[in-house]
Amino acid sequence: MTRSDASRVLRLHAAAANLSDHVEPWSRTSDLRSRLSAAPFLMAPMAGVSDAAYRTMARSGGAALAYTEMVSVAGMHYGSLKTWELVDPCDAEPDIAVQLFGRDVGQFREAVIGVQERLRDRLALIDVNMACPVPKVTRKGEGSALLADPDQAAAIIRACTEEADVPVTCKIRLGLTSDAIVAPEFASRMEDAGASAVAVHGRTRSQLYHGASDRSAIAEVVSAVGIPVIASGDAMDEKACVDILHETGAAAVFVARGSYGDPWVFSRALDRLSGREVVPPTTADRLGAFECHVRLLDATGGRMARARSLAGWYLKGLPRAGAMRDAAMRCLTLDDYLDLLDGIRSSLEGDL
């Protein structure tokens, strides 16, 4: 298989998973706020997770837009092929959002020019990561460290907007610690610098992923800025997605961990928001989605090792899930996973 086979995989295997067999482009006909309000559930950037296969699954499950993982502008500057490949959409993706991280204004400028040249009309927007709490990143003054340096952060946004033909946004946390919440003021600075939207993860850097995401703190950012806010944190199912939208007043919601093994969460959230009946996936849907996802991973040249996590996520809660996950640990190739799925389907035949 080559990278050009993802559309074919989707066409052949999405129906068995109750997913759409193609991905709708993100509308470019209206302004950002109207686009977000028409389709407010987006797949969040996730390092080590949001590769082309994952993004394609999320979008065929109803995500309005899906983001790359955070991509280093320094890596791009030094010409790392692996880094550049992170921003390549597969053929099934009409467009993607690219998230960049770094600190050097010149490197951001170069990266925006390079990403635009590489993706052309398949680039939906550029997001700047000001949220990552990992010490390897913050030690260099990147990611959430920028929350303590609004002048540098504003200079980065200004440089990106000067070069970009698409909206430039940023993703922040509430602050570094709970006694230093800066998000409303910081977001307002980024708006002044030219950001078209701001995504807010309702935790501080020191919280990492502990504790609940603070919806009222996100609402304070919504009140402080005129640009759309994308709320992030604890969007674990369709109820949470809709509650977050209503309680924060945000224009959109990022779904991150809530999409693990559940690409339908986006369309269920849309159904709930519109008052339509919400239908959970069946066991057959989940096995179908696992198959579609591993086939996409293979078709897009993704890392097959990621299929082990996928097995844990898609098989969770099924009868004998533990034994199935153990068997998945021994799989290496696409054929190994397809054989595993055959075995699971025959063992569950009566239940499907």
Ligand SMILES: Cc1cc2nc3c(=O)[nH]c(=O)nc-3n(C[C@H](O)[C@H](O)[C@H](O)COP(=O)(O)O)c2cc1C
């Ligand atoms: C495995 C993993 C990787 C992540 N990588 C990124 C990233 O590259 N860029 C980013 O802005 N946020 C990243 N995040 C944060 C998520 O985008 C999101 O803000 C966070 O998980 C809170 O949402 P949730 O509680 O709904 O999962 C990551 C989260 C996880 C779990």
